Amino acid sequence: MDYNFNSIEQKWQRYWAENKTFSVKEDASKPKYYVLDMFPYPSGAGLHVGHPLGYIASDIYSRYKRLKGFNVLHPMGYDAFGLPAEQYAIQTGQHPKITTEENIARYRRQLDRIGFSFDWEREVKTCEPSYYKWTQWAFLKMFGSWYNNTTDMAEPISELLLEFEKNGNLKVNAACTETAPFTAEQWQGFNEQQKSAILMNYRLAYLGETSVNWCPELGTVLANDEVKEGFSVRGGHPVEQKKMKQWLLRVSAYAGRLLDDLEKLNWSDALKEMQRNWIGRSYGAQMIFKVVNPEPADGSKFDKEYNIEIFTTRADTVFGVTFMVLAPESEWVEKLTTEGQQEAVKEYLNYVKKKTERERIAQTHNVTGVFTGSYALNPFTQERVPVWISEYVLSGYGTGAIMAVPAHDSRDYAFAKKFNLEIRPLIEGCDVSEESFDAKEGVMINSGFLTGYTVKEAIPMAIEEVEKRAIGHRKVNYRLRDAIFSRQRYWGEPFPIYYKDGIPTPLELTQLPLELPEIESYKPTEQGEPPLARAKNWSYNGYSYETSTMPGFAGSSAYYLRYMDPHNNECLVSKDANHYWRNVDLYVGGTEHATGHLIYSRFWNKFLFDLGYVAEKEPFKKLINQGMIQGRSNFVYRVKNTNTFVSCGLKEKYDTTEIHVDVNMVYNDRLDIEAFKKWRPEFENAEFVLEDGEYICGWAIEKMSKSMFNVVNPDNICESYGADTLRLYEMFLGPVEMSKPWDTKGIDGVHRFLKKFWRLFFGGGEGTGEFALSEDEPTAEELKILHKLINKVDTDIENFSFNTSVSAFMVAVNELGALKCNKRRVLEPIVILLSPFAPHICEELWQMIGHSESVSFATFPIYHEKFTVEDTVEYPVSFNGKTRFKITLPKDMGKGDMEKAVLATPEAAKYLQGNAVKKIVIVPGRIINIVM
């Protein structure tokens, strides 16, 4: 009987669906295990062979854990809000919901064909009101919370209100937007608008006027992780900075915890490092520099005293400050610009404003700046230093102002050189004539009380002195900024907020979900308002709703929680379900979410943890980043101005143009000429110059995409080889974490393995006869093969090393084939072992063996060492590290006896040639080395 994978796979996919084989419920009698894939955005292009790589790996792991007796939660869903569907809607007028539903249906068909063990009853789609109700709910919870730095957690804003009424904000230690101090009396005197504005400074989801990444092409703002090198990640359109009022999430409040808790996670070092850099913690001091009146004669501007506050990690270098620099956007700029410098500063600010983000990046080391006319006093030396403005100081980091120490900071150095400012070295023996000395090492000079100390000693001493003199304080700074949370788009979650007399007011929780209204066109309005402004009769008792929608990461931030209890209409996830499933044990997905989704999700989870809604501090315990599968493109070579194509090996002899050719018409780099002629009308009469009667195509590794004609569709692979072969082959290609090009060539080897395996059940590798298993006792040799395999597969799966497991299966099947072994007691356990990798064929064989239940309910076989351990060991014998001969010795022989046995051999005498033995190194079970 032949291995008919098509009918087998259809049969079992139907069986799993009908019997709901993979449906799970909370079950206190079993340990839980939660395996999650990053859910896909259902794009119009469908799946290519690269997409399922991670899904296959996680599916193998899920099935394996099930065999090991775990209650496995393994769900799947769709990140269904997003730009492409909306762009399509703008062009065609078709509702994005329709496009999205069509794409989801296609994804589902493709996924089903690969035989995943998802519990589809738990499917979520972020665009459904029953789902985004809980996205909106979380937003309202954030709106209603503030971050208490003293308790280091989020707390309800109602408690903050009580405190305001009692003591004002004087005792409040919050992560908030800078707010002027006020007393209880003052608070009570504020009107509604004022109160609302102040509270906004404290809320975790807040409306703020900030400089945002504005993408004119897309007509929306973008978060920092959605912008790369001045272009939008989606679409690649230019992005500029713009001041706008936007909703933000106070992610920065959690920066410290997001960084510290990273330690406990079982993620790759690379990914953790990426998050560390993104959060960017630096320890230092905040310090005040007094501004002194430079021009007393016309100094009406300076009737007030100003303090410039700066942040530095190098407080030890304060004696080397020779000037100060403000960011162009700094609020001090206006205050400190003197009469005489008005024109120059204005001109400079204009110049900066005109530059786009892209230009600033391109001209990174272009030194520009202007003098304000003002001077500040060095708090340690009382020296007067000039205050400058320059774009190299960023308004978004620290205080937007710096003390410049050109001798020990390369940027300050470049600035000082350009504008001829003093460079004062502070470290013994350093040479600053050519470049600055940035390293934190050496002994301080010219530094008052710090002179003579090393840099390492001086930094904490300087900070201490700053605090003692009350001119500043210790400070930890983060690079992580609050996440911009509104998008001027249609296809996203509406904000459950309306504006009552200009005051942003939340809907009641019971009024959720606030559904996305129907509109006639998906474009922004003529006035440049978001598309939702077009909605008719869409208001709350006449008060207009917020017209922005939430960004893509809103829906994906808590979906792993929703899977635990997807149909609950009362809460995001019930306490029971959450306390059973807790968090994700294994999360599989790409690295591209390192600084986006994976930060937001952790933040979101921590916030819900603070409020007591979830049991765990971290959402994803272990994370595996699957590599990308690249495409392997094929080329044909057309001789210029002709319709003649030359084979790759001959192309140097002609003047040719390289043309991408659809890889589906190429086999082992050999072109199917007939298919090629039919591919495009212009090639119908093409002529060919062949090599050995064949047309050989050129090739290159490129991104897998439609335009390169190198997309390999998993459906086609399933059609011609079967899903089990596809699954095995994707794993066999190499470690899951590694990026690699797809090459269909090698797939035959894996397919052959399955056929060989199948044949074992039909006459022990011999024939194609009837199903025939023997009940005979297995021999020691056969048991050894089996138990070696059990051990190997078990440890390999635990280590996520699937490629080596597949190799181990191949070895075992080859060996059993050579022995013509068709014994049930050997083959039955192997069916179980292989079932996570190739579930369809294993289900079929399992049934043929005589089991009535799915192999998914089998138990993983137990490894017995006694079946694999030999009584004798063959040792390679080396002389001074060079292997010379082999000797077989009993396994339990003592080291002394082994030495004697080795030295007694004629070979030993030959290689020793009378030399004295200095020492014999014996590694039991491994090697014997004789040192002469």
Next chain:
RNA sequence: GCGGGUAUGGCGUAAUUGGUAGCCGCGCCAGACUUAGGAUCUGGUGGAGCAAUCCGUGGGGGUUCGAGUCCCUUUACCCGCACCA
């Protein structure tokens, strides 16, 4: 510029974690069945040499009886961040 990673046959990779380098597969070579089919099966396949043997894990150095594995140094490629004070 800073940070992280990788480097092994013609190719994808493996190596019980410091112990016989090259498992498994592709490709290639030979053979079998058939007869020119991108089928199947068997055997061979790191390099040099008739051979014993020698050489081999990007390059150079080191530790060790022994290094693909550990340390130093250097080169190439990949990824992330990038005026972060």
